[in-house]
Amino acid sequence: MSGSNATKSRFTELAPRSRFLHLATHGFFAPENMKSALTTSGSDKNPGMELMGESRVTGFHPGLLSGIVFAGANQTVDAQRGDSSVLTATEVAELDLRGVELAVLSACETGLGQVAGGEGVLGLQRAFQIAGAGATVTSLWKVDDGATQVLMSRFYGNLWDKKLSKLEALREAQLWMLRHSDEAKAEIGKLRGGEDELAGATDQSYASPKYWAAWVLSGDWR
DSSP states (O other): OOGGGOOHHHHHHHGGGOSEEEEOSOEEEOOTTSOBTTOOSOTTSOTTGGGSTTOOOOSBOGGGSEEEEOTTTTSOTTTTTTOOSEEEHHHHHTSOOTTOSEEEEOSTTTTOSSOSSTTTTHHHHHHHHHTTOSEEEEESSOOOHHHHHHHHHHHHIIIIISOOOHHHHHHHHHHHHHHOHHHHHHHHHHHTTTOOSSTTOOTTGGGSGGGTTTEEEEEOOO
């Protein structure tokens, strides 16, 4: 699926029948002031204690604080004809993804722990695993599009052509970016229509961990 065909309804239809999922899109993350109902206000309290006694629940369901953006998200609600273009973590968790061997969430910060909105982006990674996905590949910070595309291409080549394990495939792709930044630069330049790399970057810039170290594997590493 791509372009206008990459809709939420199409994804929820096809995902349960897929072995591999690769989502190269944007994530939805609630602002920091939208707290999870499970978040305590004081560090000296045990988790969940504010949900009991005299305290009242004033936060949001953690599964509604993060999600994945699909085609049409920039349209008005009326233009979407009532079909939201954001798939929340709660909705992901309700899918049957037991047949999915690997889900790659190729967006920024999809694997962070405690970020905006209480549980923040952790909801996405965990939701896919609750739904039954065997493993996820997610990012820990904002990533560069070109570097990510080159890294992911090598990752899948390692996984499918070289028959490496998921963990070995990702590790080799990351080490290649580190040790062969000149080759990575050339490939990224081709993807950008011959443009030079980011303004102010040096020839060795793609060796920097910020371009390849954000990606982490969780779940079945084989």
